[in-house]
Amino acid sequence: MEPSFTVGAATAKPITAVPSSSSSTIGSLGGHLARRLVQIGVKDVFSVPGDFNLTLLDHLIAEPGLNLVGCCNELNAGYAADGYARANGVGACVVTFTVGGLSVLNAIAGAYSENLPVICIVGGPNSNDYGTNRILHHTIGLPDFTQEMQCFRTVTCAQAVVNNLEDAHELIDTAISTALKESKPVYISISCNLPAIPHPTFARDPVPFLFPPISSNPLGLEAAVEETARLLNKAVKPVIVAGCKLRVAKAQKAFLEFADASGYPIAIMPSAKGLVPEQHPSFIGTYWGAVSTNFVGEIVESADAYIFVGPIFNDYSSVGYSLLIKKEKSIIVQPNRVTVGHGPSFGWVFMADFLSALAKKLKKNTTALENYQRIFVPNGVPLKYEKDEPLRVNILFKHIQKTAVIAETGDSWFNCQKLRLPENCGYEFQMQYGSIGWSVGATLGYAQAAKDKRVIACIGDGSFQVTAQDISTMIRCGQKTIIFLINNGGYTIEVEIHDGPYNVIKNWDYTGLVNAIHNDQGKCWTCKVRTEEELVEAISTATGAHKDSLCFIEVFVHKDDTSKELLEWGSRVSAANSRPPNPQ
Numbered sequence: 001m002e003p004s005f006t007v008g009a010a011t012a013k014p015i016t017a018v019p020s021s022s023s024s025t026i027g028s029l030g031g032h033l034a035r036r037l038v039q040i041g042v043k044d045v046f047s048v049p050g051d052f053n054l055t056l057l058d059h060l061i062a063e064p065g066l067n068l069v070g071c072c073n074e075l076n077a078g079y080a081a082d083g084y085a086r087a088n089g090v091g092a093c094v095v096t097f098t099v100g101g102l103s104v105l106n107a108i109a110g111a112y113s114e115n116l117p118v119i120c121i122v123g124g125p126n127s128n129d130y131g132t133n134r135i136l137h138h139t140i141g142l143p144d145f146t147q148e149m150q151c152f153r154t155v156t157c158a159q160a161v162v163n164n165l166e167d168a169h170e171l172i173d174t175a176i177s178t179a180l181k182e183s184k185p186v187y188i189s190i191s192c193n194l195p196a197i198p199h200p201t202f203a204r205d206p207v208p209f210l211f212p213p214i215s216s217n218p219l220g221l222e223a224a225v226e227e228t229a230r231l232l233n234k235a236v237k238p239v240i241v242a243g244c245k246l247r248v249a250k251a252q253k254a255f256l257e258f259a260d261a262s263g264y265p266i267a268i269m270p271s272a273k274g275l276v277p278e279q280h281p282s283f284i285g286t287y288w289g290a291v292s293t294n295f296v297g298e299i300v301e302s303a304d305a306y307i308f309v310g311p312i313f314n315d316y317s318s319v320g321y322s323l324l325i326k327k328e329k330s331i332i333v334q335p336n337r338v339t340v341g342h343g344p345s346f347g348w349v350f351m352a353d354f355l356s357a358l359a360k361k362l363k364k365n366t367t368a369l370e371n372y373q374r375i376f377v378p379n380g381v382p383l384k385y386e387k388d389e390p391l392r393v394n395i396l397f398k399h400i401q402k403t404a405v406i407a408e409t410g411d412s413w414f415n416c417q418k419l420r421l422p423e424n425c426g427y428e429f430q431m432q433y434g435s436i437g438w439s440v441g442a443t444l445g446y447a448q449a450a451k452d453k454r455v456i457a458c459i460g461d462g463s464f465q466v467t468a469q470d471i472s473t474m475i476r477c478g479q480k481t482i483i484f485l486i487n488n489g490g491y492t493i494e495v496e497i498h499d500g501p502y503n504v505i506k507n508w509d510y511t512g513l514v515n516a517i518h519n520d521q522g523k524c525w526t527c528k529v530r531t532e533e534e535l536v537e538a539i540s541t542a543t544g545a546h547k548d549s550l551c552f553i554e555v556f557v558h559k560d561d562t563s564k565e566l567l568e569w570g571s572r573v574s575a576a577n578s579r580p581p582n583p584q
Contacts, residue, residue, distance in 0.1 A: 025203065025204060026198040026199065026200055026202060026203075026204070027198065027199075027202035027203050027204040027205075027206070028059065028195060028196055028197060028198050028199070028202060029162070029165065029168050029172075029190065029194050029195050029196075029197065029199065029202060030055065030056050030058070030059025030060070030062075030190075030194075030195030030196060031059055031062070031063070031202065031204065032168075032169065032172065032202040032203075032206060033056075033059070033060075033121070033172055033188075033190070033195075034059055034060050034062070034063035034065075034066055035063065035204075035205065035206055036172065036173065036176055036206065036209075037060075037063075037066060037092055037119065038063060038065035038066060039206070039208045039209065040090055040176065040180060040209065041088060041089055041090055042066070042088070042090060042091065042092050042119070043065065043066065043067060043088075043449075044066070044067045044068075044069050044084060044445075044448045044449065045060055045066055045067070045068055045069065045092045045093065045094055046069050046071050046076075046077040046078075046080040046081050046084070046091075046092070046093045046094075046444075046445065047060075047068055047069065047070055047071065047077060047093065047094040047095070048070070048071055048072075048073060048074045048077050048094075048095050048096070048100055049070070049096070050095065050096020050097070050099070050100050050123060050138070051096065051123075051138075051192070052096045052097045052122075052123035052124060052125065052138065052192040053094055053095065053096045053097075053100075053121075053122070053123025053190075053192065054123070054192075055123075055192060055193075055195045055196055056094065056121070056123050056190055056192070056195040057094065058195075058196075059195050059196070060094065069444075069448060069473065069477060070473070071441070071444075071470055071473055072469035072470050072472055072473060073103065073467075073469060073470075074093075074095045074100045074101075074103035074104040074107075075103055075104060075106060075107055075437075075441070075467065076107075076440060076441035076444070076467050076469065076470040076473075077093045077094075077095060077104060077107075077441070078093055078104040078105075078106070078107025078108055078110075078111070078118070078120070078441065079107045079110075079437075079438050079440065079441025079442050079444075079445065079467065080093070080441040080442065080444045080445035080448070080470070080473075081093040081107070081111070081118045081119075081120070081445055082107055082110060082111045082114070082116055082118060082430075082438070082441070082442055082445060083406070083428070083441065083442030083443060083444065083445030083446035083447075083448075083449075084445035084446065084448060084449045085111065085116040085117055085118055085445075086116065086426075086428050086442070086445075086446055086449075087426065087445075087446045087449035087450040088449040088450075089117070090117045090118070090119070090179070090180065091111075091116070091117070091118045091119070091445060091449075092118065092119040092120075092121065093107075093118065093119075093120055093121070094121045094122075094123070095120075095121075095122055095123070096122065096123050096138065097122055097123060097124050097125060097138045097139070097148065097189070098138045098139050098140070098147065098148045099138045100122065100123075101120075101122045101148045101151070101152070102148065102151060104120060105151055105152065105155065106435060107435075107438075107441070108120050108152065108155050108156065108185045108187075109155040109433065110430055110433035110435050110438060111184075111185045112155045112156065112157075112184055112185050113432040113433040114244075114430060114432055114433065115183045115184065115244075115245065115247070115248040116183070116184075116185065117179040117180055117182075117183050117184060117185065117186075118179070118185040118186075119175075119176060119179055119185070119186060119188065120152070120156070120185055120186065120187050120188070121188050121189075121190065122148065122187065122188070122189045122190070123189075123190060123192050124145070124161065124162075124163065124189040124190055124191050124192060125145055125163075125191060125192065126191055126192055126193045127163040127164065127191040127193055127194060128193070129145070130145060130163050130191075146161070148189070149161055149187065149189065152187040155185065156184065156185045156186050156187045157178055157179065157182040157184035157185070157186060158174065158175045158178040158179070158182075158186045158187070159175070159186070159187045159188075159189075160172060160174065160175040160186070160187070160188045160189070161189045162188065162189060162190050162191060162194065163189075163191040163194070165194060165197060165199040165201070166199075166201070168194065168199070168201070168202075169199075169201040169202060171188075172188060173209075175187075175188050176188075176209075177209055177211070180209070180211065181211065183248045214350065215350075215353070216348060216349045216350045216353040216354065217347075217348040217349065220346045220347065220348055220349045221346075221349050221353055221354060221357060222357075223344075223346055224338040224340070224346035224349045224354060225354065225357045225358050225361055226361070227340045227344065227346075228307070228331050228338065228340055228354075228358055229358060229361035229362060231305055231331065231340060231341070232262075232305055232307065232331070232362060232365075233361075233362060233363050235303075235304045235305035235365070236304050236365075236367060237302070237303050237304055237365075237367045237368035237371060238262075238264050238303055238304065238305040238306065238307070238365060238368060239264050239265050239267060239299060239300050239303040239305075239306050239307075239368050240258075240259060240262065240264045240265065240266050240267065240282075240306075240307050240309065241267045241268065241269060241287050241300060241306055241307070241308045241309070241311065242255065242266065242267070242268045242269065242272045242275060242276050242309050242310065243268075243269045243271070243272050243308060243309060243310035243311030243312060244269065244271035244272045244275065244310060244311075244312060244431065244432075245309075245310030245311070245312065245334060245335055245351075246272060246275045246276075246309060246310045246351075247275055247310075248310075248335055249310060249334075249335035249350070249351035249352060250352065251309075251310070251335075251351040251352040251355060252275060252276070253352070254351070254352040254353075254354075254355040254356045254359075255276070255309060255355055256276075256277075256280070257355065257356055257359050258355040258356070258358055258359040258362075259280065259282055260359075261359035261360070261362055261364065262359070262362050262364065262365065263282070263364040263365050263366040263369065264282065264307075264365065264366075264368060264369065265282050265283075265284045265299060265368050265369040265372050266280060266282045266283045266284065267284055267285060267286065267287040267292075267296050267299070267300055268283075268285075268286055268287065269286070269287060269288070269308075269311055269312075269317055270286055270288050270317060270417055270429075270431055271312065271317065271429065271431035271432070272310070273286065273416070273417060273421070273427045273429075274405075274421060274425065274426050274427030274428065277423055278420055278421050279422075279423055282369055284296050284299060284369070284372050284376075286417045287300045288317070288319060288417070289318060289319035289322050289323045289324070289572075290319050290322060290572060291319060293417060293418060294376070294377070295372060295375050295376050295377075296372075298375070299368055299371060299372045299375075300325075301323075301324040301325065303329070303368055304329060305329050305330075305331070306325065306329060306330050306331070307330075307331040307333065308330060308331070308332050308333065309333045309351065309355070310333065310334065310335065310351065311332065312431070312432055314431075314432060315573060315576050316431060316432075316434060316573065317431060319572045319573070320572035320573045320574075320575055320576030320577075321576055322572050322576075327341060327342055328341045328342055329341070333351055333354060333355070334351070335350065335351050336348060336349065336350055336351070337349060338354055405419065405421070405425065405426070405427045405428070405455075405456050405457075405458070406427075406428045406429065406439050406442055406443050406446060406455060406456070406457045406458070407427075407428070407429040407439070407457075407458050416429070416458060425453075426446070426450065426453065428442065428446065430442070436462065436463045436466055437463050437464075437465075437466025437467035438463075438467075439457055439458075439459050439463065440457075440459065440463075440464065440466075440467040440468060440470055440471070441467055441470055443455055443457040443474070443481055443483070444470050444473055444474050444477075444479070447474070447477075447479045447480075447481050448477060448479070454480055454481070454482065454547075455479075455481045455482070456481070456482045456483075456484070457481060457482070457483045457484070458484050458486065459483060459484070459485055459486065460485075460486050460488070461485060461486065461487045461488065461505065461507070461508070461510065462503075462505050464485055464510065465505060465508065468513065469517075471483075471514055471517050471550075471552070472517045474550050475517065475518055475521070475522040475523070475524050475550055476521075476522060478522065478523065479550055480547065480548055480549060480550060480551075481550055481551070482542050482543075482551045482553065483550075483551070483552045483553065484553050484555055485510050485552065485553065485554045485555065486555050486557060487507070487510060487554055487555060487556050487557070488557050488558065510552075510554045511526040511527065511528055511552060511554045514526050514552045522550075523546075523548060523549035523550065524549055524550045524551075524552065525541070525542070525546040525549045525550070525551050525552070526551075526552040526553070526554070527541070527552075527553055527554070528553075528554045528556065529553060529554070529555050529556070530556045535553075535555065538553050539553075
């Protein structure tokens, strides 16, 4: 049960300023919230103004350590906070009551599914209106102001409704600290008349949070390590498969320590791409069942023991529940639990502690890695295409190999898995939630946090039509992202799951749209490419003459030109979706 920190309507009181002889040392609610965001590492807050949050926005702007990034809509503000949290460790967004809150809700649900700490702040009604049975605008016409909070309850790990200064400090601090401890979003509603009022509980420079390190249960840790080492040390050809929860467990360093000690080949689940260095001598590629990178599926599924570190097994990552994995051969390591085979399971054993301890107990075994190296055949070099031949998807992705990559839901998932990422190159996509359109806002947020990287986003035309507006915000923020808009005339990923006329969309002049948004304000360069020669020239221009601009490259490909992996994955997910009801 998620904790909920709310103030009951009956306890709300009329608000008046608190006089004090030491008012110079007293802070305000808005100032306290702003300082807390800075203290936890937030430098940019994504917002959409509304009448209930305007005073709060004034206080966020007044904080020297914060930059307010105004977005075109609340959904994109939430997606931007998601992307920012991926690069920075925590993100924040501010919207208005209900009309803004319910718009950002979808993005917050995605952040929850991906274990991202996002502080979602909502400007709420005047504190004096709680418990009065008044009906306010921006509501569904009921005097119950908890409707919005109830919607957020299942997609946040804590909720705080602040309509009283007496306990506002405690509610805000508890919610923010819970987000960091749980690595999940939280919801904080602030009554619109409270941010500017000083109160003795707020210091102008609050004492920073202190999070003491949490240690594993030593007996459970020892037992988990012994049981796991027993299984792995008697195996002939064990393998490691990394999952996306490596991030939330903050266990990447311990993972590499374990991998080096074991000698096992390292595969990654698709959503873990970018979390494990692909230059590691034991790295073999992506394990994704029938659509794994070449020879990886054979090595993993033929192993006599596999240790999955931080996996999420859903219908997408399991290719319609078709993975050929035997539970009795598996060790599942989650952020705070280890399960060996069908059991036993060891709770309160933390991933980093476990991997570091396990590394000291293993016999080095390179058999599976040697098997991979023996059967591996490098991809053939694509045939030289004739001059002016229409561009193919696989040629586009052959030319994208550097910096941070963000892949939109669709064929980019599969093509980007084939990229060999250079060291320290980030890679992000939304595997669990899979919300089409996520990448535009996420690109905005990621680029705002990772100013030392040049972000590359691969976005399909159908996805782009959902959230295109915040290209405007990228230009306004001076971002230098390269966006490849893959124009194939529809929702390709949906076509491969289940085709129909609803997957056909109206074609846009995408570069024309971006040029209109640019409007000669800021730095932006666009072009259309139809052949490999044009693509090479466009990439050269984007990384040369226009390296300091946002570059938008519209890539035309045939509507049926998809990766073979998407074809296979789509058929299996379609089969899983089409299963008849179980007999009653």
